[in-house]
Amino acid sequence: MALTGQYAPSARPGSRQQAETYEASGGTQAADLMGTPIIVLTSVGATTGLLRKNPLIRIEHDGQYAVLASNGGSPSHPAWYYNVAKNPQVELQDGATKKDYLAHLAADDERTLWWQRAVTVWPDFQDYTVGLDRTIPLFVLVPMQDA
Secondary structure, eight states: OOOOSOBOOOSSHHHHHHHHHHHHTTTSSSOEETTEEEEEEEEEOTTTOOEEEEEEEOOEETTEEEEEOOGGGOSSOOHHHHHHHHOOEEEEEETTEEEEEEEEEOOHHHHHHHHHHHHHHOTHHHHHTTTOSSOOOEEEEEETTTO
16 A cells, blocks of 8 residues: 655755655656665654655665665664654655565664675765764565565
8 A cells, every 4th residue: 555645845955856856757867875876765754644755775685675764873863764663664666666665673683684785785884883872773674565
């Protein structure tokens, strides 16, 4: 079941523009961050119930994805983390393909495996942990038909 509701654009102009351009072009434009492919994650706002769209680094393996709430190494989680934690049904667009996924926080061996995959794709994730007083949450997204 696709997410429905009113869309609330991001307060961050760069994120908003990238997500909207990516989505409108079927993933052919605004499709990377410094040369690394992205996806667009749509979640339901934890407090507003509005749809939120965030461009995130693409980390995929066998049809599942990981999204890391790194917030660029900031001491706080990004807003979308709270949305996904409260409302784990999300929509992910990878290129022209949009699908519904069920997100869960990875722990233990699953987290270690996905963290290694993430750092291989975007080495800065490891750098973000230096001096950070929080563990970067890592969600694994499983297609709804497989969840």
